[in-house]
Amino acid sequence: MECAAKGRGIRCVGPPLRICPRCKAVAYCSLSHQISHWNDHREECERLEEQMRNVDIVNEFPFTFREEATTQICENKGSRCTFLARRNLHQIGMWSHECSCRSLDVHANLSVLIKCWNLSSMFASCTDPVSSLSKQLSCWKEYYDWRSIPTDSPVALLLQWPLTIYHAVQLNIPRMPNCETSKQIINIHYLGPDKELFQVAAFGELLALLPQYHVHIDLVGPAVPEHRDGERINLDTFACCDDGDCKCKMPNETRSSPVTLQLLKGFYHDRFKDIVKDGFPHLIVAPNAGIAAYPSWKETIELIHLLNIPAVFTDFCEEAAHLAASCLSSVTGCELALPIKLNPFRQPLAVEDSVLHLPCYSNCFMFGI
Ligand SMILES: [Zn+2]
Ligand SMILES: [Zn+2]
Ligand SMILES: [Zn+2]
Ligand SMILES: [Zn+2]
Known part of the structure; x- marks a missing residue:
């Protein structure tokens, strides 16, 4: 955590040990920084106090590694690196991107599609489900039970992506009438x-989650490497496990x-014309969007609204x-249209060094227009 008044003229005098007594979500290096920040903090303090009351719910996961992956990381008693290392996943395959040891630029030059979980078959979803879904999945526990995965498997860390998409689709089915046509x-x-x-x-994993549909996803954003612009990927299998005879x-x-x-590389509002040549979307999904932090969202939101x-x-x-x-x-x-709610399929591994004392997870809260 950092002093909430950091970078406002006078330099911080030490670690931020003075916690705001009311919200307990922000901390300061000194009394003078706390006082000088009060005018800005006053308005958010009550709201943060309210959010801090929900901390236990946000940190709640059905996994055996829950403590290790949530509170211990928030309290700096462990790190994402040690969590992965204990499971022999540190800097391995798709897991290399789950800690900040290596910069994304190194990987940007690779276009190899990693198709392996680096987990034993017991821990991963590498084949078709034994039974089809009889009802909508509403939490990780139901998903793990359905796929017969024990709750000590970390695979949810990567399955947050398809499960968050699945959940977004389920929430919006009534608003996507065109999907109900014969083309599916x-x-x-x-x-x-x-x-x-x-x-x-x-x-x-969307093959298992939405078997009645042909799912097509255009991923568009500035982080798409130049040489991958326009790349098409067909996923007709699940990522495989580590067992040779599976x-x-x-x-x-x-x-x-x-x-x-x-x-597709670029901002959505700049690339939209190229993308819709293939057909209009039924749903737009923007994970970990940071709308308030990036001004480029304004044009994109105007377009979506239109x-x-x-x-x-x-x-x-x-x-x-x-x-x-x-x-x-x-x-x-x-x-x-979709008020802010906790995403049951948020990643069950806390983000380190959050500015606020609030628990932070990838894909944590969901909302929509
Ligand atoms: Zn300070
Ligand atoms: Zn406060
Ligand atoms: Zn690491
Ligand atoms: Zn397998």
Whole structure:
């Protein structure tokens, strides 16, 4: 954590040990910094106090590693690196992007599609589900039970992407009437992909989650490397496990409708004309969007509002979602169609060094227009 008044003229005098007694969400290096920040903090303090009351719910996961992955990281008693290292996943394959040891630039030069979980078959979803889904999944526990994965498997760290998409689709089915036609195609525009560009094999789980649809996803954002602009990816298998003799290594029959992806570099509002040549989206998904932090979102939001297509956003903590929601309503002049709610499929590994004392997770809170 940093002093909440850092970078406002007078330099900080030490570690931020003075916690705001009311909200307990921000901290200061000194009394003078606390006093000078009060005018700015006054308005948010009550709201943060309210959000701090929900901390236990946000940190709640059904996994055996819950303590290690949540409170211990928030309290600096462990790190994402040690969490991964204990499971022999540190800097391995798709997991390399789950800590900040290596910069994304190093990986940007690689276009190899990693198709392996680096987990044993017991811990991963590498083959078709034994039974099809009889009802909507509403939490990680239901997903793990359905896929017969024990709750000590860390695979949810990567499955946050397809499960968050699945959840966004479920929440918006009533608003996507065109999907109910005989063609059964779901066209998703996925805005601002980042590390998931190197974890796309995880999206193959949509084969199991939405078997009745042909899912096509256009991933568009500035983080798409130049040389991958326009790249098309067909996922007709699940990412494979580590066991040499597992069924996932057998040649499988070609699927009639694989999950298809296309990567596009640039801002959505700049690339929109190129993308819609293939058809209009049924749903827009913008994970970990940071709407309040990046001014480039304004033009994109204006475009989405004009298109009148359901759009779902996520952010790392409730306060970020709150700030994003204010931006959305000031640009669109409308209330949220999907009010801010906790995403049951948020990543169950805390983000380190958050500015606020609030727990932060990838894809933590969901809201939509
Ligand atoms: Zn300070
Ligand atoms: Zn406060
Ligand atoms: Zn690391
Ligand atoms: Zn396997």
